[in-house]
Amino acid sequence: MIIQGTLVSSTGTSHSQIRIEGNQIVEVGAQLGEPDFTFSDDCLIFAGMGDIHIHARDDIGESQTYKEDFCTAGAAALNGGVVHVADMPNNPVPPITDESYHAKQEHLKQRNPPIHFTLYAGIGPGTSPLTFPVPYKAYMGPSVGDLFFKTLEQLDETLSQYRGCNVSFHCEDPILLDEHANAATHEERRPAECEISATRFALQMIEKYDLRGKLCHYSVGEGLPLIREARSRGLKVTCEVTPHHLYFDQSDLTDQNRGKMQMNPPLRTIADRKAMLAALREGTLDYLATDHAPHTLEENEQGISGQPHLDTYGAFVTWLILDQKFTPEQAARFCSENPGEFVNPYIAPLKFGKIEPGYTASLTVLNLKRPVTIQREDLKTKCGWSPFEGITFPGSIEAVFVEGQKTR
Numbered sequence: 001m002i003i004q005g006t007l008v009s010s011t012g013t014s015h016s017q018i019r020i021e022g023n024q025i026v027e028v029g030a031q032l033g034e035p036d037f038t039f040s041d042d043c044l045i046f047a048g049m050g051d052i053h054i055h056a057r058d059d060i061g062e063s064q065t066y067k068e069d070f071c072t073a074g075a076a077a078l079n080g081g082v083v084h085v086a087d088m089p090n091n092p093v094p095p096i097t098d099e100s101y102h103a104k105q106e107h108l109k110q111r112n113p114p115i116h117f118t119l120y121a122g123i124g125p126g127t128s129p130l131t132f133p134v135p136y137k138a139y140m141g142p143s144v145g146d147l148f149f150k151t152l153e154q155l156d157e158t159l160s161q162y163r164g165c166n167v168s169f170h171c172e173d174p175i176l177l178d179e180h181a182n183a184a185t186h187e188e189r190r191p192a193e194c195e196i197s198a199t200r201f202a203l204q205m206i207e208k209y210d211l212r213g214k215l216c217h218y219s220v221g222e223g224l225p226l227i228r229e230a231r232s233r234g235l236k237v238t239c240e241v242t243p244h245h246l247y248f249d250q251s252d253l254t255d256q257n258r259g260k261m262q263m264n265p266p267l268r269t270i271a272d273r274k275a276m277l278a279a280l281r282e283g284t285l286d287y288l289a290t291d292h293a294p295h296t297l298e299e300n301e302q303g304i305s306g307q308p309h310l311d312t313y314g315a316f317v318t319w320l321i322l323d324q325k326f327t328p329e330q331a332a333r334f335c336s337e338n339p340g341e342f343v344n345p346y347i348a349p350l351k352f353g354k355i356e357p358g359y360t361a362s363l364t365v366l367n368l369k370r371p372v373t374i375q376r377e378d379l380k381t382k383c384g385w386s387p388f389e390g391i392t393f394p395g396s397i398e399a400v401f402v403e404g405q406k407t408r
């Protein structure tokens, strides 16, 4: 199969052709032959985009599959132009041992979703590493689910087992969260200082135990200098940012939308939101990762935290490019290349992130001239709603190729 159009990588854009054999890219060049698919100049072809922070709500207990499951999350991902995802471990039956991880993996295989899922293993009080390489997730304080630490000392003790591992951190300090527990609003109960304090601690842990660290859903401007400073000292630390922390802030909150707009960490100030956009542009933030966290609307109204975002991933990227003036090359870095680099050590023979020979033939094609208004009936997530309903993004998904097959 030969595909022709404007190819985007983090280093540049070129009008070229891609030759695909089976599920692999075998050649990229100016004139390889008669194309099977040609995309117009309105379109940009990216290596398949990856969302490395999602909650598919599926485990062997199946007690939360009324919200989502591996297949509906996979369908929502494809709808949003996402060709691979990494699923978080805060399930009712959390994957924290070889046995429970294998059980979740087997359950995933039975479901057979339309795209590749990488599974995180959870770190909880007293757990120890699995006997095979996986990415890990540590919830520093309570969020959604039971997988969290009551004190940071307890986390330190547990992490001493995980020397050299790949650990992602949910940065909210449990003691400070406790101190604010009686404040009036969700944002005041989980203020910026919780995230900043937790960032300091996570960076200490990354240094102390030589971790490959990742800070999840980063949301506070004041924490960014800490991350830059740690990197300048050679610490291995990368950072995610969500669509909601880039698009919404506390000025968007009303009495009517508080349920839909509740997540952990919460929406921050306008200044924080602008700092996140700037940091994503200059590269302190490494991944656009949605924290796709489906709950029913009723559950959100009752005070549970999380927003669904997979269906709207690609359309949101066109907002970054066209309205926020990100370059397509920057988008290739944080939507395709860095997410690919994060999962590639765990998913051989698949290899995501670049349009180069030897990589998996998954592609996300965005149309920058065809706007889309987000409507409930177009969503594939089982929870059935989006915080972007009614919002028009300036571009949309033109096509998605998954492992050598055109899927839409």
Ligand SMILES: O=C1C[C@@H](C(=O)O)NC(=O)N1
Pocket: 055, 090, 143, 144, 170, 262, 263, 264, 265, 291, 293, 294, 305, 306, 307
């Ligand atoms: O950390 C998290 C977890 C997530 C969920 O619903 O699982 N929802 C959130 O808002 N933040």
